[in-house]
Amino acid sequence: NAGVTQTPKFQVLKTGQSMTLQCAQDMNHNSMYWYRQDPGMGLRLIYYSASEGTTDKGEVPNGYNVSRLNKREFSLRLESAAPSQTSVYFCASSEYMGGSSYNEQFFGPGTRLTVL
Amino acid sequence: ILNVEQSPQSLHVQEGDSTNFTCSFPSSNFYALHWYRWETAKSPEALFVMTLNGDEKKKGRISATLNTKEGYSYLYIKGSQPEDSATYLCAFHQGAQKLVFGQGTRLTINP
Numbered sequence: 001n002a003g004v005t006q007t008p009k010f011q012v013l014k015t016g017q018s019m020t021l022q023c024a025q026d027m028n029h030n031s032m033y034w035y036r037q038d039p040g041m042g043l044r045l046i047y048y049s050a051s052e053g054t055t056d057k058g059e060v061p062n063g064y065n066v067s068r069l070n071k072r073e074f075s076l077r078l079e080s081a082a083p084s085q086t087s088v089y090f091c092a093s094s095e096y097m098g099g100s101s102y103n104e105q106f107f108g109p110g111t112r113l114t115v116l
Numbered sequence: 117i118l119n120v121e122q123s124p125q126s127l128h129v130q131e132g133d134s135t136n137f138t139c140s141f142p143s144s145n146f147y148a149l150h151w152y153r154w155e156t157a158k159s160p161e162a163l164f165v166m167t168l169n170g171d172e173k174k175k176g177r178i179s180a181t182l183n184t185k186e187g188y189s190y191l192y193i194k195g196s197q198p199e200d201s202a203t204y205l206c207a208f209h210q211g212a213q214k215l216v217f218g219q220g221t222r223l224t225i226n227p
Contacts, residue, residue: 045215048214090160096213102150104162104165107160
């Protein structure tokens with residue numbers, strides 16, 4: 001099992017360019033998440049998908065769009081990149097069974113994005 | 117947005133010493149609290165998911181306690197080893213699916 005994979009690992013963009021970060025998981029999890037990590041800020045939730053076909057905003061959704069392509073894949077798109085979006089982006093997945101069953105999140109290796 | 121506070125922000129400990137640090141979270145509408153360990157150049161890895169007041173979990177030399185009534189959790193490391201050097205994150209469930217992370221405690225073990 002590869003767990004959670006992300007592509008690319010590194011990316012440099014110019015202001016105004018667009019790109020899509022890809023995430024896939026092979027653990028058959030129903031929930032997937034996108035976070036960004038900035039120095040001194042911890043991990044902040046951008047968007048999440050509780051199940052295939054659904055997406056919801058997190059704490060910092062502005063400037064991003066997401067697509068839950070199927071159960072395995074959850075992509076994050078920057079339509080017009082800005083320097084403020086320079087960050088490390090992590091994808092995660094978990095199995096949420098409902099009720100009071102809370103499971104750990106499994107994280108991908110991250111994508112380091114620089115916007116010039 | 118909920119506030120999850122971790123203290124201290126960083127900690128240097130001698131090898132062999134024991135240490136502990138704190139995660140504070142809102143005491144109302146509690147669902148669950150997570151602890152993660154994050155080594156440099158790697159991804160966060162889960163240590164514990166805690167749901168019940170008074171919960172105590174243990175994994176090797178690392179243990180955690182939970183007090184949901186007063187809104188805090190402690191992480192303890194007994195007999196610190198160099199491989200324990202990492203950032204330790206706690207995360208509070210805001211609703212059933214969303215996690216709010218603290219800023220982390222960066223632990224450095226001095227040999």
